[in-house]
Amino acid sequence: MKQLLFIGYGLLLVAGCATAQEQTNISPRAESILRSACEYLAQTPAFSLSAEIWREHVDEAGQKIQFSRTMTMDVKRPDGLRMEISSPLSARGFWYDGKTLTILDRKHNWYSTTDMPATLDKTFDAAHDQFGIDMPLIDLAVSDPYTNATAKVQGGRYYGISPVLGVSCHHLAFTQENVDWQVWIEDGPQPLIRKFVITQKNEPGAPEFTALITHWNMTDRIADSNFIFEQPKGASKIEMRPDEQDGGSTNVPVTTPNEK
């Protein structure tokens, strides 16, 4: 009996230590606001959004250059995604229907399809690990946005109310080992994320990714046909080549013409 008690105390001690290690330095208010936004998002069965995204690139001289794109995203939990990203230089579409992920390069009229797992979460993992595919703002589409966002957070703080596109928002900032990120969450009954910034602080020049979400549409249902890829006229199918870099990745699907 005593041995069992000792084992029980030991397990409690280990669990306590593990819990203490997992504690982060997130201020209560920042944690509360982020959690409410993430839970609101997670409970939404389907949503659409429009966003303007900016990426900074640092040239050889150290100058930061910003490139912008517009994107639309339709999400149906847990197995539907459609994303369109366009700029004057490129236009890409992503379709995921619970079985396959298709990427279309509208400029070259190439597309590539590959089998994927049955959920968005696993598909994002597979797309990243196997092909190095970067789909922006997928943090909003995962099943548990809060756990995804805070998985590697070391600290978080609340910086008061700040307007984003005319909407009064809570300004939160978080730090991680590899990146810092900020989020602006609408102050109101709908805690929607209105702005999102990721700073690659360990990269030369600390380039940033910025997303301004210009339109939200929270809905109960989006038609399944929206997530099924329809081949454009004259489109060529190409092979999706696995990412060969170890841990590295690109933000474009690395493809080679299909040999038929």
Add this chain to the structure above:
Amino acid sequence: MKLLTLNRITGLITLLAVGAFCPNLRADWGSLHGNNRSAPAQSAAPRPQPPANHAPQPGIRPEPQQPVVRAPEPRQTVKPVLAPKHAAEPVRPQHVAEPVRQPPVAVDRARKQPQAAVRTPAGEADRRRMDIDPDRRQSFFWSDYHAGMRIDRLPDGYRRFDVRGHPFFYYEGVY
């Protein structure tokens, strides 16, 4: 066959072009998910640390959740705390890092002083209202600050950051 070769060449050129124009693709994630799943970034370029005088001071509380608005108390109850006129050493509060030293003012006594304007009661009241000198001379008892003092940290709720060497201050969404 020619078409296939052409496709290969076109694809290769496209990939090369993408690589040439996007040198930072390696860590160009647009999501936390992508960043978290990537290998930890190599610290090829350590994050530049701000100069010592720009380092965040321990006294700064970066969480201006609800700034405390303190209503000023009636002015008549304030007794200005002025240093004695002929004191050898002005009394310095503990938190004053360095007093502001005004350069000596050269007074041109030979210059003809302008004639004083005719003062009407209304003009006198307006002049007194615009004259902030009495306010500047006294301490603000509720915040431990007074005009001319130099402080080694920002007031609560303010954040300072530098852009190309120029300081910016942020408070409640206002820069």
